[in-house]
Amino acid sequence: MNTIDFFKLQSKNLLKDFKRRKPNSDKQNNTWKYEYEPQYFDVLLVMINFNLDEEKLTLMKAQHAIAKMAGFEKWTTLIKASEPDLKIAKLLYENQHKVDELMWLFYLAEVEEMNQTKFDSETKLAICEDAFDREYFDDSVSIDCYLLNKK
Structure with missing residues (x-):
């Protein structure tokens, strides 16, 4: 798998993890709307560090977060890198x-x-x-x- 495909896969895996959720049953803790059952990522840490909204998680935002994790300013910088x-x-x-x-x-x-x-x-x-x-x-x-x- 080439390097760009690797990062594309990571973005898709992050989005999958965002979708592995159910409504938060802990009414005392209303910080998060959902409880996550991720397979690949510490989803809460990602959301906190990249200021992501639980309700507006898209592939584009997952790509941006992966690019930042990889040391790039944004996804387009990553895909244009040497x-x-x-x-x-x-x-x-x-x-x-x-x-x-x-x-x-x-x-x-x-x-x-x-x-x-x-x-x-x-x-x-x-x-x-x-x-x-x-x-x-x-x-x-x-x-x-x-x-x-x-x-």
Whole structure:
């Protein structure tokens, strides 16, 4: 599966999780209208962090949330990104329980400073893959993770 298709699938899975709901039976807790039974995502965390409305969840909004999780400003930026940038985004997305975007950017800035250069996307991808191969990023730091299978 190519990288764009991977992110499209994630968007569809997020929308499916939004639809796995039933009316909230807890009348004391009227913060959420629905109780969710998600399969892939921590739906409540996604809704809180991306300011999503329970009543207006669409594929477009799911795509936007996935793009933001992957480190892009919006979906159109994601689909226009270079293949190395998409592969970096996929690595970071799949390992969001170990590293967030800020940690990655600090790590990259440190490597660029040590080498006194700005790297191209291909080199950044190689650095990212190397960092994960060497287990530079691990799950010792508590990070908000949207993926249920990583919690």
